[in-house]
Amino acid sequence: MPDAGPIEQVLYEVKKTIVGQDPLLERLVVALLARGHILVEGVPGLAKTLAVKSLAEAIGGAFHRVQFTPDLVPADILGTRVYHQPTGEFQVSLGPVFTNLLLADEINRAPAKVQSALLEVMQERQVTIGRETHRVPNPFLVMATQNPIESEGTYPLPEAQTDRFMMKVLVGYPSVTEEFVIVERALSPAAVIQRIIDPETLVGLQERADRVYVDPSLIEFAVNLAHATREPGRIGLDDLARYVTYGASPRSSISLVLAGRALAFVRGRDYVVPGDLLDLAPDVLRHRLVLSYEALSDDVTADLILQKILANLPVPEPAGRGR
Structure with a gap:
């Protein structure tokens, strides 16, 4: 029998801040183990961003959050070449995509050219800047959130990009009991998420899941x-x-x-x-x-x-x- 103990500990730690949402948390962990990207859709206020952020804290490793906005450009995510005056040469400045866990918050607020900038890195785990290709760290996962009810200032994701997400999870409203616990927790200081595993341990768990x-x-x-x-x-x-x-x-x-x-x-x-x-x-x-x-x-x-x-x-x- 496989030992999924570390994963259970990660879920237990995340539930210090997240009430309910068991299907979402289970699928976030599945995406981690299967090396797949995940898109989370739900109305505002359902702790989509908090769930992803809490999971990243429990896993450790590098974590970057990018708030997608209409004025974002691809270089803001991937990086760009910057002129270095003392040497007279161009140097590559890597963007926030070079991380273990990338949270693309409200991904449908950015125009298509920015969303398309993620195509290469999501599929091939690499970024091409100028004539140079740079590998992103391992493990690498994109977790994106989007709001389904606001149409103003949003852009639908291209089919080529949605196809690169392993799963799209729909998040619904909590039950009355769950919402009572949520409000009760909001009255006290937020729980501190402890790091349970590190990226190397996660890679080992991925390899065991492969078997x-x-x-x-x-x-x-x-x-x-x-x-x-x-x-x-x-x-x-x-x-x-x-x-x-x-x-x-x-x-x-x-x-x-x-x-x-x-x-x-x-x-x-x-x-x-x-x-x-x-x-x-x-x-x-x-x-x-x-x-x-x-x-x-x-x-x-x-x-x-x-x-x-x-x-x-x-x-x-x-x-x-x-x-």
């Missing part, structure tokens, strides 16, 4: 799920075809299997079960579907489409290594 067994039938399920979003008629859902302009890319099936493997590790197993993939499927796929205008007019969401596809897609029998 979690994935049955070929589960890989086939992930591939069939991605194909069903492109051709719903293959599983008898011809009525959904008019709602989907573009289905999920091959990155979705890769991300689903990698995230499922990490989730199995967090849950203390050395093998993936179908429930791991089913739990993560909406988060991995919802932002990769490009819906038609007809879907918008009929109030059909990506989550509703995925719900129907998952209900009609055969699920393999749960099986572990040698089980």
Whole structure:
């Protein structure tokens, strides 16, 4: 059985400041272990930024936060070449993207040219400035937040960039009991987050999560799920075809299997079960579907489409290594 003890300690430490939001915290940890980037969407005041910041403090390592604004330029994130007068040469000044954990706060407030500046570093873990290529530290993760209800001064993320996020997590309002605890905690000084692990330990945990067994039938399920979003008629859902302009890319099936493997590790197993993939499927796929205008007019969401596809897609029998 894998030892996910350090991860449980990290979650316990983060919960000193975060009340509820268990699915969000679990998926943040899954993204860390699976080396995937995560996009968190929710209305203001739901502790999205605080959750990411608290997790970064519990993990240690370098952490940078960039507040995305309409006047931001790519050099503000990546860095630029600066003229050094004493030597008469240009020197590279590296930007805040050179860190272990990058918090891109309200990422949809920046124009497309700034958002596109993250494409290379999110996919290839490197930045090209001038003619030089610079590697970012390992581990490297982008955690972005965005507000869904404000349209003024916001820019929708390009499809090429949203596809590079392993998951998109939707954060909802707390329950009455949770909100009571939140207000109660606000009346006293904020808890101090202790560093539980360091980046080297996190890399070791990532390598152990890589050894979690994935049955070929589960890989086939992930591939069939991605194909069903492109051709719903293959599983008898011809009525959904008019709602989907573009289905999920091959990155979705890769991300689903990698995230499922990490989730199995967090849950203390050395093998993936179908429930791991089913739990993560909406988060991995919802932002990769490009819906038609007809879907918008009929109030059909990506989550509703995925719900129907998952209900009609055969699920393999749960099986572990040698089980």
